[in-house]
């Protein structure tokens with residue numbers, strides 16, 4: 001087989017497809033000469049909340065702010081505990097510590113890599129206020145089990161949907177289960193802006209109004225401030241780009257599902273553990289995560305063959321320098337440790353060619 005270069009991610013094919021829509025969006029915003037807090041934001045919020053199936057959407061500056069503002073709007077802060085998975089992108093944990101609350105890690109299920117509902121209850125105390133399930137790698141969490149526990153203990157559920165735009169759980173989209181659900185539109189996400197952007201969706205009018213105010217210096221009207229707020233708005237340009245891309249999100253996810261299906265049927269290497277999903281949980285394959293005891297060797301070998309891969313994530317959050325003060329001993333979260341040592345993310349992006357997919361499959365199967 002001829003050798004070729006396969007990037008880990010490429011924005012090229014999708015941007016080529018929506019080039020006209022993106023240019024029109026840019027022209028429209030420039031024509032309006034209005035860049036913050038305008039009709040593009042309002043229009044995207046309406047379309048996105050309709051897409052997810054919630055009443056309200058608030059565009060914000062990025063995914064981390066979406067999580068922080070959701071926590072703030074629920075009055076969560078110092079003295080409160082929030083449950084988060086031990087293996088996720090660090091933003092999930094940073095949102096909790098940035099509002100002054102205490103992070104309580106729960107290990108993922110070793111099959112799905114999502115937070116293990118069976119391990120949540122033992123971590124609940126009088127101080128627990130919320131659970132943040134993360135639909136990691138694009139796979140919907142076991143929301144029935146999580147909502148059951150949350151209802152039993154009267155806890156808020158804030159969904160972190162940053163990796164799972166459009167994923168279904170049963171017949172509902174992720175983001176429609178929690179009291180507030182948070183999205184990132186970082187360029188590499190399944191729905192990405194051409195810069196930083198994020199959103200919170202909710203059914204709750206009070207949360208909607210509070211986050212609208214919090215994102216805009218805590219004001220409810222000009223120069224009148226009811227909260228010590230932030231500056232985290234979704235600017236008009238990014239909102240317009242997102243409106244241009246949103247109609248293609250399902251097609252993008254279908255293409256990712258096609259690539260994943262090809263990997264799943266083609267890769268047969270006994271040393272590897274392939275990703276799994278459950279019947280109820282849809283997977284939109286933000287990341288195609290395989291596992292290997294010889295992960296670093298495999299990564300190097302693929303790289304030598306022109307195939308770029310990623311690791312999500314190389315250091316568990318509880319061992320990051322910024323959380324040294326938590327004093328959590330190495331080995332406390334063995335599944336997070338295991339994932340950090342064995343996980344490898346294969347190339348996955350809209351427009352990957354059949355030849356590229358075949359090449360990745362063939363090279364992985366030849367790894368000895």
Ligand SMILES: *Cc1c(COP(=O)(O)O)cnc(C)c1O
Pocket residue numbers: 062063064065088089091092134160162163183184185186196197198
């Ligand atoms: C990307 C991501 C975030 C943060 O989003 P930003 O827009 O980069 O701030 C939060 N949580 C998860 C799981 C993510 O993957």
